[in-house]
Amino acid sequence: MNRYVLAGAVSAAALMGAIAPSQAAEVEVIHWWTSGGEQAAVSVFAQEFDALGEHSWIDTAIAGGDNARSATLQRVLGGDAPGAAQFNISRQFEELAEAGLLLDLTDLAEEEGWRDFIRPDAILDVCEFEGRIYCVPVNIHSWQWAWASIPAFEAAGLEPPTNIAEFRDQVPALLDADIIPLAIGGETWQHSGALGVVMLSVIGIDGHYRLYRDRDAEFARGPEVAEALQIWRDITANIDDGAANRNWNDTTNLVIQDEAALQIMGDWARGEFAVAGEVAGEDYECIAGPSEDPYLDTGGDVFIFPKQDDPEVEAAQLQMASMMVNPRVQAxxxxxxxxxxxxxxxxxxxxxxxxxxxxxxxxxxxxxxQGTGIFFTQDDQGRLDDLWAEFSFNRDMTIEEAQERFANIIETAAE
Incomplete structure (x- = not known):
């Protein structure tokens, strides 16, 4: 476990005075932010919390979102709950709220007017269970971005694309220039997320809601979904040999090093470019959509605060939640x-x-x-992740077979 201390930081103690406890407490925070950009970001939270001068952030970083969430759940259910834990904007923690195991943040949220400044409303709605608030949203992450190496495209005599269809047409020239067209790794969620971006480019928002909100399995078996899967097949036809064992941030590094032309990845990839000293518009392009008329989903991260027996820890938890939505800290x-x-x-x-x-x-x-995480449980999202990763790597799986398996997941997903 690591402690973060910020020397000479500007304290927000006056802002937090209304909830300041009389004695110091340590708050252990479980999260999965372990890449360079992620560590820089979580350090902001840790430093700002410690700079208040009253309590201590105790850092427990566990690589991999599934691993970190599982560890949190095991510890909460085992009676050794951390003070705070990262989850996604999703249904991942609703059972903890239902069981009464989370600190109720409603009074703090009402006192500070979270409903007045947290936007869009849907991301705070995720924190609400039976009219009470049990988490604090800290960011908005969207999958609908592509990250393009400007030098890699220049080496192939190309400009970075503005949409998926244009990129598909550029793949042969990139291969001729000995450049990996699409950077992707082995984690199943990389495939599910990127394929979802491609799917959206074909079926649109209405089609997205037909699939995930309305559970329209026949639409999943239809020609638009087939077209999206064909595009995915085309742009993943030349996955490099190292992909299967590569995590997402090492995959981003292929674009940073100009070895790969493009990565379809959520906006958290921007932190990796920043840590590497890359400049948007000079070294790389961030392409929203990627489309000339982009949409963004409202994913992201929240923190929950498992109930504690110590009132001083509870007061520190409330102070941490308040700090996380402070406008300066947010920036x-x-x-x-x-x-x-x-x-x-x-x-x-x-x-x-x-x-x-x-x-x-x-x-x-x-x-x-709203992305799939709002409509699907973690188990059903895992089924999608596994399917799309298999579809990427198993070239013997036909589009028809993939569609039928997809339709079955849509039909059988939990409400």
Whole structure:
């Protein structure tokens, strides 16, 4: 476990005074932010919390979201709960709320007016169970981005693409230039997320909701889904040999090193470019959508606070939750993380061009939609992840077989 201490940081103690406890407490925080960009971001939270001068952030980083969530659940159910834990904007933690194992943040949320500044409303709705608030959203992450190496495309005599169809047409030239067209790794969620972006480019928002919200299995068996799967087959036809054992941030590094042309990955990849000193528009392009008319889903991260027996720890938990949505902290954290802030009154002088691009899209509610995690349980999302990873690597699986398995998941997904 690591302790983060910020020397000389500007304290927000006055802002937190209403919930300050009389004695110091340690708050152990479980999270899965272990890449370079992620570590820079979580350090902002840790440093800002410690800088308040009253309590201590105790860091427990566990590589892999599934591993970190499993560890949290085991410890909560085993009576050794951490003080705080990272989850996604999803249904992942609703059973803990239902069982009464989470700290109720409703009074804090009402006192600080979270409903007035957290946007869009859907991300705070995820935290609500039976009218009470049990988590704090800290960022907005969207899958609908592509990250393009400008030098790699230049080496092939190309400009970075503006949409998926254009990229598919560029694949032969990239191969001729001995450049990996699409960077992807071995984690199953990489395939599910990127294929979902391609799927959205074909079926649109209405089709997305037909599949995941309305459970329209016949649509899953239809020609539009088949077209999306064919595009995926085309752009993954030349996956490099190292893909199967590579994690997402090492995959991003292929683009940073100009060995691969493009990665379809959520906006958290921006943190890796920032740590590497890359400049958007010069070294790489961040392509929203990727489309000329992009949509963004409202994924992201939340923190839950398991109930504690010690009232001083509980007071520290409330102070941490308040700190996480502080406007200054929101700007610092999300600029490091690559995500978008959950509030739109932050200091935009800290934002780079990619963050500004995402914020501009979020201003139009018609361009924002809910991702699969809102409609699917973690188990059903895992079934999708496994299917799409197998489809990527197993070239013997036909599109018809993949569609039928997809339709079956849609039909049998839990409500």
């Amino acid at each position: 610092l954290f999300n600029n490091a993380k690559g995500s978008l802030p959950v509030r739109d009154d932050v200091d935009m002088s800290l934002a780079d061009s990619c963050m500004l691009k995402g914020i501009e899209i979020l201003k139009n509610p018609d361009r924002v939609f």
